[in-house]
Amino acid sequence: MKQIEQQGRSRWLDILLISTRLGLTSFGGPVAHLGYFHEEYVRKQKWLSEKDYADLVALCQFLPGPASSQVGIGVGVIRGGLLGGILAFLGFTLPSVIALILFALVLQSIDVADAGWIHGLKLVAVAVVAHAVMGMAQKLAPDLQRKAIVLFSLAIVLLWQGVFTQVSVIILAGLVGYLLYNEQKGSDDVPLSFPISRKFGAICLTLFFALLVILPIIREAVSYNWLAMFDSFYRAGALVFGGGHVVLPLLEQEFVPGGWLNEEQFLAGYGAAQAVPGPLFTFAAYIGAVISGWQGGLLATFAIFLPAFLLILGTLPFWNSIRRNPHIQGALMGVNAAVVGILLAALYHPIWTSSVFSAADFVLVAILFSMLTYWKLPPWVIVVTGAVGGTILSFFS
Template structure:
């Protein structure tokens, strides 16, 4: 894409409007605690009610699109608002402001932890049990929403069995593509009557380029990984694939990342879970946990590369679908394909939840009992995730004594 094309996509954004987006999104990035649902509330208050950058219906449509796509929904909503305000560059600036504060904090955390030997400390085992509770809660919520009928439960079961027995990069991508084909043919959604319209300053040509790049990288990176055997290619592939397959918020990416990096021995379970605890304690999207993992493996440059790799699918999908959203949301065949994909993702996540999260965390009856308490704190007593992290670390330390 040449500079002329990019200028067109940028929608004539002024330096002043880009600076305004950067200031507002950075303030949100420094103060938005509580996960994706809370982030959407902060965005609504700041962007819609206070600044009126979009109307209520357009914001609701944008949120619906981002829930419909894989990736970090709140980050994609922020990118979409930036696009509406100032074109593609506005979307990038909105993302940087919202994301960089937590990226910097987690890179610094990783650099500090690199010099420490945390070993099998009791508080680390407590964090493992926190991971069990948080991911189980996220998956139950997803399963209720995305697999409500027998057909979708069956797709999820097949995905679970296949990915549990054949743990390769190709298995996940293959299951996703097969489930999309099945959903395309067997699910039919009645067309909704909706006369509303939402327009984005992105051309269809640019959108098609982004979608082709998304699928090209999803299929091509695992092949390039096998051909080259370079560590940085393998790292980019793992983060990109994790960012491409996650529905339902940042907590759900945890089992995928643990399988990609702890299982092959790139990073220890203890260091992984210490970083997960740190990620709960900073504002902004939980996907920035990738910055911590990349830094542990390859220094601060690795942290930046990991951040780009895990968020790149979100950019390509939001840029690629915005111009087509009007027709996509009315096309029953496309909806059917995505219903199949969503069901398969539930199965993939249950598989990753069992191995390695459950198998490495629940080692005795007391572990199961404590994980049940943590789950209840989150699911029934509605405590904040960071409070569960603190309680889990303290409880793990006491159990170890």
């Protein structure tokens, strides 16, 4: 019994340390985060298989909220239960939360958005996502039919960009996969372990919808600034599809017209959020800190990420039986190929288009990609090299 407890503590410590390292080094936005997660959790730690990871990414693409954070929470839950999910979230999120709260309180006069090392970290994201897409494509799109789904998904996502485009593409790919592979047999893979009961999952889903309905009503009945903040951040986190960049206009609409902060403060915080690692949803910590100090920053962080927690904890207990159903296996094969196409599209826009501006940028990306893919160097070495390389390039631009 004591040995089992020690193994549990060791596993939780591993989750916290690894997710914190990711939280300190994962630059480049949600798609880049999925690349970092893939490299660390799938390739290096082998906590779950390529297919399991792709299935988890597909699930989180369906859910509103920060998809990369939900994937991280899901990996933590799979590895270490509810506490594992909490630790994975804290490790990945707290570094940027702390940085943005400090920026709101102390560093608003410093402009880091155009720093050379920031540009270098954007180039790191290009290499990381390219590496992840290459690895996933080999496993998830081995035949011509799934390669066609990848191409279809890539084209649709790039040519018809919209809030629900990704979700629509995944649904269509699932239907195509079901038709192409409708005689697919049930998977022989070992089932993923979700140490969360379906009853607990149902409670989480009920709480998600209850808060969405009840908080605005209470806000109107009780004039209390902290409750109003909590409601605004919770709704922003609950109603956003498409990742962190989509939440920015919602937050601006909630807080700038009402006088919580001015446009200049909002844009300064947006620049700082681009400069720090971790999820872009931590921009909420900056807004909360501007409004009500560090306590407001922590409240805002809790409120905007709470929907993501409730949704992933609510759906995971049911996901295992769904994904292993023989009738759904074919659909998931199509969905996983679509995920590759979506990631490939994101590699071009916004990651490539916002990062690679010259031949020198491309050369640095090639070097970073080779270091990661062929020399098998750890991600933190890639991050440091990218930051140094970006700083050097800034002297010649």
